[in-house]
Amino acid sequence: MPIQVLTSDVANKIAAGEVVERPASVVKEIVENAIDADSTSVNVDLRAGGKRLIKISDNGIGMSREDALIATERHATSKINKIEDLESIQTFGFRGEALPSIASVSKLELLTRTADQLEGTKITIEGGNVQSVEESGCSPGTHLSVKNLFYNVPARLKFLKTETTEMNHINNQVMWAALAHPSIAFSLRHNDRSLLNVRVCESVIERVRLLYSKDLAEGLIEIESEQSSFKIHAFIGNADLTKSNRNYQLFFLNRRPIRSKVVSAALNEAMQSFIAKGRYAVA
Ligand SMILES: Nc1ncnc2c1ncn2[C@@H]1O[C@H](COP(=O)(O)OP(=O)(O)OP(=O)(O)O)[C@@H](O)[C@H]1O
Ligand SMILES: [Mg+2]
Structure with missing residues (x-):
């Protein structure tokens, strides 16, 4: 042709x-x-x-x-x-x-x-x-x-x-x-x-409470950190709030949802000494 x-x-x-x-x-x-x-x-x-x-x-x-x-x-x-x-x-x-x-x-x-x-x-x-x-x-x-x-x-x-x-x-x-x-x-x-x-919310935590539950929102620890070229704003579940799979781990880059093995592995490594084997942090 x-x-x-x-x-x-x-x-x-x-x-x-x-x-x-x-x-x-x-x-x-x-x-x-x-x-x-x-x-x-x-x-x-x-x-x-x-x-x-x-x-x-x-x-x-x-x-x-x-x-x-x-x-x-x-x-x-x-x-x-x-x-x-x-x-x-x-x-x-x-x-x-x-x-x-x-x-x-x-x-x-x-x-x-x-x-x-x-x-x-x-x-x-x-x-x-x-x-x-x-x-x-x-x-x-x-x-x-x-x-x-x-x-x-x-x-x-x-x-x-x-x-x-x-x-x-x-x-x-x-x-x-x-x-x-x-x-x-x-x-x-x-x-x-x-x-x-x-409705319009004042904070991510308030939004989490409306979308999921009061318990989940109250079990999250807020972390903010700033490096020279990037800022991290994270919410990580305390040791009582673990799940049996990774479905409750969500990552966003510039407000876009992403999947990242690196970030996921970093989270698991940081949390492994606090939570039981086979359980996963909420984040
Ligand atoms: N809900 C909206 N309110 C106001 N303007 C809009 C809305 N949706 C689209 N537009 C206008 O139409 C344009 C074309 O939208 P479209 O989604 O096709 O392209 P884009 O958002 O510029 O780029 P992309 O294709 O990456 O989404 C936008 O640039 C914006 O100016
Ligand atoms: Mg568009």
Whole structure:
């Protein structure tokens, strides 16, 4: 076959495969956008494990009509504009890939308004093609509905797991975001049932109490340490609070959840003389 440049439709769908693997990836990207937009409240509402509907509403800075129209184009971002910006990123996003990727593999409705606009903008997109752009009333912030994810990518659709499995992944994403951002209120609903609902908190400990339990929050010891190039802020469970697996060990780097064998091993080594064999610290 001769070499040809792919049409933007094909290129977008391929790029979408890298960003959107499952409903939880959509939730992660949209929640990160809401956090980048200075929201103090983020509400996630789902149907059928996010396969039928993912609705996420924030009260952040919103977008003007002009910005909303560009936001769903590839490589459109307000977060960086020159190569040096990559060295000092303060936001979650920077690629300008998330919204166009999600839009190309779903039926998307974007409703958004800035605080100083009277009317909001509603844009509907199907499989990456803009269907309509109209004025529409809404509260300041951004309200996204992602319907029928992968309706036009049968191979992806086939590999989605059960509602329960997809919900577990989504639940993790929202829990991690809620732990890393205590000053933002979060709610998560699935099929009209509330799974998580936490108000704005003053501290991580208060957030832990709301997300887990009073006992767990009270058993944590707060540690803060500063080196020349990094700061550590940790919460480590006392010796009475151990678990039989590592599921209660979470690590974040710049508020992003990470997995790190090195940090995990350091924690275990530091704690091993305080806790019984086969038990794991909460952190
Ligand atoms: N909830 C939101 N509130 C306000 N502006 C938003 C919101 N979501 C997206 N935007 C705007 O749309 C742009 C495109 O969003 P998108 O997620 O596609 O890219 P990004 O966040 O810049 O980078 P990345 O692809 O790494 O997430 C953002 O840069 C931002 O300006
Ligand atoms: Mg983004």
